[in-house]
Amino acid sequence: xxxxxxxxxxxxxxxxxxxxxxxxxxxxILRELESEKGSGKTGSEFIGELNFDSIVKIAKIRRPKxxxxxLKSAVxxxxxxxxxxxxxxxxxxxxxxxxxxxxxxxxDVIGED
Numbered sequence: 001x002x003x004x005x006x007x008x009x010x011x012x013x014x015x016x017x018x019x020x021x022x023x024x025x026x027x028x029i030l031r032e033l034e035s036e037k038g039s040g041k042t043g044s045e046f047i048g049e050l051n052f053d054s055i056v057k058i059a060k061i062r063r064p065k066x067x068x069x070x071l072k073s074a075v076x077x078x079x080x081x082x083x084x085x086x087x088x089x090x091x092x093x094x095x096x097x098x099x100x101x102x103x104x105x106x107x108d109v110i111g112e113d
Contacts, residue, residue, distance in 0.1 A: 001027050
């Protein structure tokens with residue numbers, strides 16, 4: 001899995017520090033699916049399906065680096081990535097699931113922040 005890595009080098013002392021970041025949302029989704037790449041025809045061709053619990057799990061992993069103010073918003077960000085790479089959620093198009101999240105259908109699954 002690809003992860004962002006930052007190497008900080010102090011030229012004078014030759015000391016270095018390695019910071020390993022959090023993988024991208026797409027990388028986490030693809031890992032859950034055990035797939036190598038997303039769909040080439042998003043919207044019409046889907047590469048797999050995740051359940052909503054997996055979406056919440058990915059949102060919790062990405063939350064520290066996300067600009068989302070709540071877990072619900074972070075879940076919607078993950079769902080947006082699902083749209084981009086062609087992944088269904090619980091057998092539905094992710095756009096439908098985003099609408100359901102907005103209506104509060106999944107509030108009990110998302111829980112409190």
